Amino acid sequence: MSRLDLDPAVVATARALAARAAEPVIALATAHTTVAVERATLRLAGITGADSAHRAGDVPWVNRVVDTVREHCGLEHGAALPVFHALREHDLGSLTELAEATAAGQIHYTLPTGAARARAAKAARGAIGKGLRAVDRSRAQRAKLVARLGDPPRRPWIYLIVATGDIDEDVVQAANAARAGADVIAVIRSTGQSLLDYVPEGATHIGFAGTYATQENFRIMRAALDEVSAELGRYVRLTNYASGLCMPEIAVLGGLQRLDMMLNDSMYGILFRDINPIRTFVDQRFSRQVHARAGIIINTGEDNYLTTDDAVDAAHTVTVSQLLNERFAHEAGLPDELLGLGHAFEINPDVPDSFRLELAHALLARELFPDAPLKWMPPTKHMTGNVFRGYLLDGLFNLAGVLTGQSILLVGMMTEAVVTPWLSDRDLALDNVRYILNAAGNLSEDFHPAKDGFIVKRGNQVLGEAVDLLERIVSGGLLNAIAGGTFGLMKRPPEGGKGADGVVVKADDYLNPAAEMLETGATA
């Protein structure tokens, strides 16, 4: 039963408008490919490793190959055909050998035609199918482990961040956090990784306020958490970030290394990292198709709007973004149970009735997306360094989370904005969560805001404002809305931003077996 008494007709209108707003963007996403999509495809086909002899430092082989293919015959036909044609033409044993030969300048890529094209397409499909089956196996393995060890005993799942910069240190912190009660561990990335147009290689030990996302780091952390999961008798999930210029590749690596959740927002990179909008939407669609295949829960980043814009005035932009994220995700094949739509407790605590407003907003998200594992994010903007007040604020955040039935709770730290969390900060924060869950975990069943009361009115008001904004977006176009500063106050024109030169219009004969197999669910 709806606690906000939302009008089903208005909710349906909101969804229909979101679908219409998304439609031209989806058309754009399917009409283009990007260097990152092609690299992700080759990663599925089995290219790993990096060219360590390059003067710019380690350059991943996929970058060398895709850049060279683009130079020789363009990417508008996809990288798969020229690559697998060259593999056969030069009679090389593996894609790694091909990459090495490419770096040595021995390969001239051409687009095969006729029988050669059919042969290359078949070989590409075979290799990529193998990669996708590895992703499928990871998914099956997760299901097996969850069945054996079990999910967390209650909702919300407790989500904790580690961020030391050194994967070995992260492993220690993550294991301790899991033992202390964390159900989900997120390894935050090094600042600025989202703007690297390549995925770093290997185990890394130096990062800026976070640890680089690499395939090897993913593997190390997942293996460590598997050990802790067995020790604790519950499956501890792992989160990383499929955002930025390498969204599709990181999605593939996450799928291969059995990550369980990935940050993946439809507009975050555009708005907050100034990444080209078209690049983002193309990359996002492919990466979400990979997540759908891998059974990875996406986490969207609506919390960010509230840290830049006013959390009360801009509340409806969160709802709009959630609806758009939902639409884009559904279109890419993600079911509701994999949609970790985000929102946050960021209203200025000095605003009268701030807690009631938070409850209204949180409840609105809950009621609009009843089957989505919503991610509830703690205060950051109004954490001042007064750790005592911060601890209370986090307590109320936790209470709002349980009252409104949130699914994933990112644990707030009283030392937010002071230091990266200390061992004791995490311990105290978890104690806060445990106390609230224990004392009020089931209060949700008694929580029925008064009909026509403040909370109900506010929830409906925000939904109404979201519908109005969606109408404007539909009439003016989503790309124009983004260009005009609708979300998070950022203005991002479609032709601007980083990574724009990595976007390519697909030719009629574009071929990407990975994209096809992700659309159809084929395994071979």
Next chain:
Amino acid sequence: MTGEDDKTGQDKRYVRPYGDATGDGMVQLSFTLPIPHGPRADGAAQQLANKMGMDPALVVHSHPIGKDFSFYVVYGSVSHIVDLDAVRVVEREYPLLTPAEINATVKKSLRRKLVVVGGCIGTDAHTVGIDAILNIKGFAGEKGLEYYRELRVVNLGAQVGVPDLVKRARAEKADAVLVSQVVTQRDAHVQNTQEMSAAFREAMGEARPMLVVGGPRFDPLMADELGVDRVFGRGTTPGEVASYLVHAISTRTVTKPTTRVTTKKTRSSTTKAGAAR
């Protein structure tokens, strides 16, 4: 100047912390020790507090954190006395302003947007520094310069050639040019910066924009040597840079720190606010 006996005036000279009585010296302290919880660990906590000058020190609470760590809350009286006359504060030569104040100052003093052109020069592909300052996402819980309504930010990204930087700065009529250098070898960051400042002097003379460089390897005292107006070191936040820019622009004199500027940092990097979560 009244002496240490003054208990009421603002001009007292010697002070001690205040719990619930003047001169009681009471403070609270919390910390973690890397040893298992127990009577011995409580004793260790007490000893630490004593060594820190708390006497008597009361361990009012302790609990284990896992098998190997334990947490303590200690209350006690410190023996130390602060002599206010001996307090030396090195002030930043510009006030730290909020984004709203910065926007208002620009509006008032320039009556147009303040134009900032930024990038990484040389072979440095690490835009971490410049992006932390310019991107709206920002750093340490502060929004980047893009967030400021009255600033127009042009981020040229990585590996920008010095001639391109000069050309672009001129074309955009830049008020300030921000350059970051993160990864450097054999003082490449110093040479790159000197090359850049020389190019601006040659091309634009006195009409050159303000030049600001930043990076973890820079010493804030090097501005003269580098030929730039200001150098920011590790941990600089967007708000500090923005505050400096409006200060320097609105006073129309290029301010150089004469002594080492200890920016009164109360915050260091933060986990969630600084990155996606």
